[in-house]
Amino acid sequence: MPKIDFETLELNSNEMRSIAYSLAIFQLGESGEGRIVKEIDKTILFGIDDFYKEALKLFVKEEGRHARILGECIRALKGELIKSNWTEKLFHFGRRLLGIRLKLMVLLAAEVVGICFYKKLSEKIPNGFIKSALLEIVKDEEKHLRFHGDFFRTQVRNFFSKFVFRLLWRFVAFAACVAVILDHRKTFCILGISNWKTFLKFQEIAKTTEDFITEGLEFIPISQNVGTYTKI
Numbered sequence: 001m002p003k004i005d006f007e008t009l010e011l012n013s014n015e016m017r018s019i020a021y022s023l024a025i026f027q028l029g030e031s032g033e034g035r036i037v038k039e040i041d042k043t044i045l046f047g048i049d050d051f052y053k054e055a056l057k058l059f060v061k062e063e064g065r066h067a068r069i070l071g072e073c074i075r076a077l078k079g080e081l082i083k084s085n086w087t088e089k090l091f092h093f094g095r096r097l098l099g100i101r102l103k104l105m106v107l108l109a110a111e112v113v114g115i116c117f118y119k120k121l122s123e124k125i126p127n128g129f130i131k132s133a134l135l136e137i138v139k140d141e142e143k144h145l146r147f148h149g150d151f152f153r154t155q156v157r158n159f160f161s162k163f164v165f166r167l168l169w170r171f172v173a174f175a176a177c178v179a180v181i182l183d184h185r186k187t188f189c190i191l192g193i194s195n196w197k198t199f200l201k202f203q204e205i206a207k208t209t210e211d212f213i214t215e216g217l218e219f220i221p222i223s224q225n226v227g228t229y230t231k232i
Helices: 013-030 035-041 050-076 086-097 100-123 129-155 159-183 185-191 195-214
Strands: 217-219 229-231
Touching: 013 050, 013 086, 013 100, 013 185, 035 050, 035 100, 050 129, 086 159, 100 129, 100 159, 100 185, 100 195, 129 159, 129 195, 159 185, 159 195, 185 195, 195 217
Parallel strands: none
Antiparallel strands: 217 229
8 A cells, every 4th residue: 555645745725625525435435345245246147257256356355455545545635534425325326226237337337437537636636645546546447447347248249238238338327427527526626627528538438448348449548548449
């Protein structure tokens, strides 16, 4: 876990409070992914074998690590952790109501919004431990996105399944994007982050993810070049 030191920051108090609160919202989400492991252990579905189940447990473990890193960032910003938030409840509600595939799709959408959010935030934070920590999380989330994407590749093997996936994915990704922008609009305003440009970036990453899953395209990490892919 990277060391976070608030003395290295060059942010005013208003910026620090806003960033800390936004990170606290994401910290809450990062620490709440363990529930799905028990469901997966009981699931019999093509594409879910013992190797996948073990990999999912590692994914949850790394999300817990992200939660601890974000906790350190919040502490460095002199903020506080929170116990509940409406967007976290919305994501959790979606995972509780839906079938296992759609629950995993909600996790996939969470990776997309997380990648974009952490990247946008890091661009507005001065060089230091917090910026480095957020960029480290972005790289991890890209791997998580690839992991979930590989699973969905096993699920969309014909025209009809691809059509259904696209329809559901676009709705879920759009809803997740709008929810995050609404929840963090104050932070975006204070940091000078455009809501519209953020929305477009969310949609670009979501479309790249869709093409990776349905068109057999190779995903290139967002941190290198957002929205690019090559045929494999």
